[in-house]
Amino acid sequence: MSEGRVSVIGLGDMGRALASALLDRGWEVTVWNRAQARADALVERGAVRAASAEEAVRAGSLVLVCLLDYDTVRNVLEPAAGALRARTLVNLTNGSPEQAVDCARWAGEHGAGYLDGGIMAIPATIAAEEAFVLYSGEESVFTEHRSALEVLGVPHYLGADVGLAALYDLALLTATDMMYDGFHHAVALAVSRRGGSAAGVTEHLVPWLNSMCRIMPAFAAEIDAHRGSGTAPQITQGLDIHRAALDNKLAAAKEAGVSTELLDRASAELDELTAAGLERWNSPLVVRRVRSEPLT
Structure with missing residues (x-):
C-alpha cells in the first residue's frame, strides 16, 4: 500500500472528474470501473488501471467510491472487504443518512476508517473555486486525508455524526x-x-x-x-x-x-x-x- 496513492472506484462522469483532478495535482491514482473502457483516458494520463475492485482497494491508503447508490457500493466492495483494513473509505455516493450510518458500521467491522461525503458540484466544476464537498464521520480521519480531499473542492467537515453529510x-x-x-x-x-x-x-x-x-x-x-x-x-x-x-x-x-x-x-x-x-x-x-x- 502506498501512503500517497488514492484509489477511485466508479468512473461515471463524476468519478472520472475526481480522478482527473487528483492526476492534475500530481497524486498517484489507481482507478477501477466495471466497464473498463471508462478508465482509458485516465490511464493515458498516468493512472493505474486495477483489474478488480479489490486490487484498487489494496493499492492506496485512501479509497474514494462514487457509484450509483449504496446498494451498488456494497455489491462492489463486499468481495474486497478483506482488503479494507487500515485503509480509509470515503463514500461520495448519494444516499440517505441511514444508509451512511449502515455503511460506516460495515466499513468499521472490516477495520477501515470511514467518511461519508456529499459533492456540491457538477463534474465540470470539480476542483473549481466554487466546488465544495461535505464530509461527516471521525474527525481524525478527515484531518489525516484533508490534503487529498482539498483537491476535489473546498472540504467542509460537518461533525462526527456520519449521517450529517448525506442529510x-x-x-x-x-x-x-x-x-x-x-x-x-x-x-x-x-x-x-x-x-x-x-x-x-x-x-x-x-x-x-x-x-x-x-x-x-x-x-x-x-x-x-x-x-x-x-x-x-x-x-x-x-x-x-x-x-x-x-x-x-x-x-x-x-x-x-x-x-x-x-x-x-x-x-x-x-x-x-x-x-x-x-x-x-x-x-x-x-x-x-x-x-x-x-x-x-
Missing part, C-alpha cells in the same frame, strides 16, 4: 430542485405572451434571487434561536399580503395557460395557516409544520 447533501439538492421548478415556471409565464423571453426574465431573476439569498442566514438564525429558546420570531409578514400576491400569481398563470400545480400547493398551505388563526408568516412556522407540531 445536508439531500437538503441542498432539494432546495436546488425546487428553485429550478420555480425557474421553469417563471420562464413559462414570461414567454407566454407580450413578447417575453426566457433570457429576458432570467436577466432579472438571477440578481433578484441573489438578493433574496442574502436574507437566508437571518432566517436560519431565527429558526435555530426560536427552536432553542421559544423566543418570538422577528422576521414576519402578514398572511394577507401573501394571499394577495399568490392570488395574482395564480390568475396570471391561468390566463397564460401555465400549470398552477406548484402555486395550488402553496395556496392550500396558506389556507391552512389562516385557518389556524395566524395572521403573520414567520420562518419557525416551517419547522413546526414539518415536525407536525401545532401551528398556534
Whole structure:
C-alpha cells in the first residue's frame, strides 16, 4: 500500500472528474470501473488501471467510491472487504443518512476508517473555486486525508455524526430542485405572451434571487434561536399580503395557460395557516409544520 496513492472506484462522469483532478495535482491514482473502457483516458494520463475492485482497494491508503447508490457500493466492495483494513473509505455516493450510518458500521467491522461525503458540484466544476464537498464521520480521519480531499473542492467537515453529510447533501439538492421548478415556471409565464423571453426574465431573476439569498442566514438564525429558546420570531409578514400576491400569481398563470400545480400547493398551505388563526408568516412556522407540531 502506498501512503500517497488514492484509489477511485466508479468512473461515471463524476468519478472520472475526481480522478482527473487528483492526476492534475500530481497524486498517484489507481482507478477501477466495471466497464473498463471508462478508465482509458485516465490511464493515458498516468493512472493505474486495477483489474478488480479489490486490487484498487489494496493499492492506496485512501479509497474514494462514487457509484450509483449504496446498494451498488456494497455489491462492489463486499468481495474486497478483506482488503479494507487500515485503509480509509470515503463514500461520495448519494444516499440517505441511514444508509451512511449502515455503511460506516460495515466499513468499521472490516477495520477501515470511514467518511461519508456529499459533492456540491457538477463534474465540470470539480476542483473549481466554487466546488465544495461535505464530509461527516471521525474527525481524525478527515484531518489525516484533508490534503487529498482539498483537491476535489473546498472540504467542509460537518461533525462526527456520519449521517450529517448525506442529510445536508439531500437538503441542498432539494432546495436546488425546487428553485429550478420555480425557474421553469417563471420562464413559462414570461414567454407566454407580450413578447417575453426566457433570457429576458432570467436577466432579472438571477440578481433578484441573489438578493433574496442574502436574507437566508437571518432566517436560519431565527429558526435555530426560536427552536432553542421559544423566543418570538422577528422576521414576519402578514398572511394577507401573501394571499394577495399568490392570488395574482395564480390568475396570471391561468390566463397564460401555465400549470398552477406548484402555486395550488402553496395556496392550500396558506389556507391552512389562516385557518389556524395566524395572521403573520414567520420562518419557525416551517419547522413546526414539518415536525407536525401545532401551528398556534
